Amino acid sequence: KQEVTQIPAALSVPEGENLVLNCSFTDSAIYNLQWFRQDPGKGLTSLLLIQSSQREQTSGRLNASLDKSSGRSTLYIAASQPGDSATYLCAVTPWRTSYDKVIFGPGTSLSVIP
Amino acid sequence: EAQVTQNPRYLITVTGKKLTVTCSQNMNHEYMSWYRQDPGLGLRQIYYSMNVEVTDKGDVPEGYKVSRKEKRNFPLILESPSPNQTSLYFCASSLLAGGKNEQFFGPGTRLTVL
Numbered sequence: 115k116q117e118v119t120q121i122p123a124a125l126s127v128p129e130g131e132n133l134v135l136n137c138s139f140t141d142s143a144i145y146n147l148q149w150f151r152q153d154p155g156k157g158l159t160s161l162l163l164i165q166s167s168q169r170e171q172t173s174g175r176l177n178a179s180l181d182k183s184s185g186r187s188t189l190y191i192a193a194s195q196p197g198d199s200a201t202y203l204c205a206v207t208p209w210r211t212s213y214d215k216v217i218f219g220p221g222t223s224l225s226v227i228p
Numbered sequence: 229e230a231q232v233t234q235n236p237r238y239l240i241t242v243t244g245k246k247l248t249v250t251c252s253q254n255m256n257h258e259y260m261s262w263y264r265q266d267p268g269l270g271l272r273q274i275y276y277s278m279n280v281e282v283t284d285k286g287d288v289p290e291g292y293k294v295s296r297k298e299k300r301n302f303p304l305i306l307e308s309p310s311p312n313q314t315s316l317y318f319c320a321s322s323l324l325a326g327g328k329n330e331q332f333f334g335p336g337t338r339l340t341v342l
Contacts, residue, residue: 148331157232157318157333203271215286216261216331218271 116141116208118219126225127194135189135222137204142182145207149178149189152201152221161202162189166209194226230255232334234319240340241309249304249337251319257332259322260302261286262294264315265336271318277302309341 117140127133137147146165150158162171162178164187170179177190187204203221232253241247253260261276263286273286277296291313293305302321306313319334 150333155336157335158320158331159333160330163330205271215273215276218263220268220270 116144116206116217118204118206118217120202120204120219120222122222123220124223124225126227128227129194129196131194131226133191133194133224135191135202135224137187137189137219139185139187139206139217141208142185143209144182145209147178147180147187147207148205148216149176149187150203150205152203154200158203191224194224196226196228199224199226230332232319232321232332234317234334234337236337237335238338240342242342243310244308247306247309247339249306249317249319249339251302251304251334252300253302253319253321253332254300255321255323255332256299257321257323258299259324259329260296261320261331262292262302262304263318263320264288265318266315274304274317309339311341313339314341315339 119138121136148163149161151161152158164171164180175192180187201221201223205216205218207216235250258279262274263271265271272288274292275294277283280296280299283294317337320331322329322331
């Protein structure tokens with residue numbers, strides 16, 4: 115059974131610092147991996163989607179990498195800003211015919227201190 | 229504006245009183261899904277729908293019902309709510325099957341069952 119974990123559970127950094135969030139999954143047979151951002155009291159916003167054939171995706175100050183063989187993905191945030199404070203979740207889609215399920219990690223709560 | 233809407237955003241009810249949480253998307257997406265989010269347990273899928281009149285159980289379907297009579301709407305029904313259904317609920321949609329494409333999430337419905 116696919117399980118997704120995220121370390122650390124919470125992270126506090128000073129503004130301007132570069133940081134890395136980690137996501138691990140137990141079964142390397144995945145279709146893709148997504149990173150989401152969740153602000154308090156709000157829904158999830160998709161940040162990056164990496165297909166299983168890709169190694170990384172970039173959007174602005176965000177870079178996500180995928181290493182299927184080791185069951186790991188990282189989200190790199192450059193030059194962090196207070197507005198980056200949120201909970202970041204990763205989610206994987208297991209490789210199978212229907213692709214109907216998305217399994218989420220528990221999230222990392224990020225606080226960027228001005 | 230492309231969006232997923234949910235109503236109500238907040239609901240306090242009593243055990244056994246039937247309720248419906250509505251979900252609507254304006255992006256002509258085929259796939260819709262309901263999740264609940266609980267502290268320490270993360271996001272768990274309740275039900276999903278691949279298209280009109282096609283629904284299936286997720287990981288935690290007990291105590292819930294859904295219907296998909298129109299492409300844009302996917303209501304979540306609690307026939308006899310219980311306190312263990314107190315949670316934050318999210319509706320999501322994507323163009324195709326849940327993991328193939330970027331998922332768009334609604335703002336969430338915070339439900340309290342007394």
